[in-house]
Amino acid sequence: MRQKSSQGAGMSSPVRVIVVGAGSRGENYSQFASVHPERMKVVGVADPREFARKKLQQQHDIEDDNVFEDWPRIIAREKFADAVLICTPDRLHKEPAVAFAKRGYHVLLEKPMATTAEDCKEIVEACTQSGVMLTVGHVLRYDPVIHKIKELIDAGVVGDVAHIQHLEPVGFYHFAHSFVRGNWRNEAESSFALLAKSCHDIDLIHHWAGARRCVKVSSFGAVSHFTKENKPAGAAGRCLDCSIEGNCPYSASKIYLDRVKRGHVGWPVSVICSDSLPDIESVTQALRTGPYGRCVYECDNDVCSNQVVNMEFEGGVTAAFSMVAFTEELCKRKTTIYGSKGELSYDGHEIRVFDFLTQKSTKHTAPSDTPVHFSMSGHGGADYHLMDAFISAVANNDASLIRSGPEETLLSHMLVFDAERSRLEGRVIYCGDANHS
16 A cells, blocks of 8 residues: 555654554664654653663653553553554453454554464454454565565566565574574564564565565475584683684674673664663673573574575465574665566665666656654665555554554565464465464
């Protein structure tokens, strides 16, 4: 859907939002209220961590009565906001999403929607039955340049789409931070890597394929390198105690301590100090005692570090997706779309279209229009555009402003579950041939 202007009729007062989960994502999305106080106001927060919730309370001057240790206490209250931003850990998405929808709150839900197909369906059903809008945090849908790809496909610049190739280079230290030492390292505690990291990407492929249904999918992947068998001789259990960490690219000293010594206190340093602001002392203490100081070869990680997914859509359109941990660039997706009239390629920065008839190339880009001081981490400013669309949709009561709504997002999540089932079962999955796992 084309994003409409955020101006126009609607609420004359700011959209009131509650933040459930005041971690990195919750804090990032909340910054929209600081940039546009006339359009959005954070009026409540729930988080079990005292430091996180008090930090958000201070940032947005939230009344003491609206600061909670857990979200059920909000549900027990009279409705006091228009919308909720649910930014809890992956396995804690379903219950608050359903509960807030039933209480009449519009919902922005961080991706993935939930960790099972059944929970995803229940969320969509609750929002539909309650008549509230659901926006899932597929922020790449809102990246102006990536959105331009869809516009160009729809304009016919490559003719009939035949094949889509898409790569997500996670980044060597990003993967070590999030998927070896961090919150998404272990499927039992979070979710499998394709869902946690790459449901973005499967969603984009599904989106670019248009109205076509995916008919079959296969997938392969495994945990590579980050295993006890690959631990170097003489390495210690923690980087600060290790005599050979200087020769390790995944050294926690390099990833965190060296950064804070240079004055960098944003992501990923900001994540590892849960009870204080990051400085040399607090980061050192976190690395001595917390999960982020562990040797990457001594962690309880079990999620794939590299995975491929092959898809066939109706009409014979094929797609191939690769996710790999071991890359220089962080999350700078690379895409090539092959069509009957031309080839479209995206290198993470700009789009290039080669026309078969003229044999000429044309470059395309799109203005971001992201406020300079809007400091949301990652995603090339797309977080800002996601919030702009969601707040505009609520203010104008116009769900067409949402690009990552319930129905299409549910379909792309089902494709992710099918792909993982293929990997686990070692066979091609015919989509819809059995219950999703």
